Amino acid sequence: MTDTVYVLNGPNLNLLGLREPEIYGSTTLDEIAGMLEDRARELGLAIDMRQTNHEGMLVDWLHEAQAHGARAILLNAAAYTHTSIALLDAIKAITIPVIEVHLSDPKTREDFRHLSYVGMAAAATVEGHGSDSYRMALEKVAAGEV
Numbered sequence: 001m002t003d004t005v006y007v008l009n010g011p012n013l014n015l016l017g018l019r020e021p022e023i024y025g026s027t028t029l030d031e032i033a034g035m036l037e038d039r040a041r042e043l044g045l046a047i048d049m050r051q052t053n054h055e056g057m058l059v060d061w062l063h064e065a066q067a068h069g070a071r072a073i074l075l076n077a078a079a080y081t082h083t084s085i086a087l088l089d090a091i092k093a094i095t096i097p098v099i100e101v102h103l104s105d106p107k108t109r110e111d112f113r114h115l116s117y118v119g120m121a122a123a124a125t126v127e128g129h130g131s132d133s134y135r136m137a138l139e140k141v142a143a144g145e146v
């Protein structure tokens, strides 16, 4: 196993900072990556942070994390969280622990966000803390909670 934590981000998260800032905040994905890199270094970990708007790419990256021997995966699958049986199956197909991450708290939003296929297989969920959700998830990995 390596010290690398994959941080995988799904659709529309490339627009963080511009996109509905009243819900998602004004921090950009690049800024989150920088903050996570610093925190990972302090924790003796490394991150590999990526974003895609394509569901199958997330599936490929989950498989890649397994082949690479990643320590863990932080996954903000964005809207695919609520729709993707393919992601559920991919998480079940690998042995690397996956932490579901969300900036907002989907459980307090529209009904269609209450169902999480990712959450059905994730080892833990961190949601509702804005960009801090990512840092808190990384700290769970470092603490050996997953």
Ligand code: DQA
Pocket: 011, 012, 013, 076, 077, 078, 079, 080, 081, 101, 102, 103, 104, 105, 106, 113
């Ligand atoms: C999100 C929550 C999802 O419901 C939504 O589709 C997103 C972002 C979050 O980080 O709060 O795109 O995953």
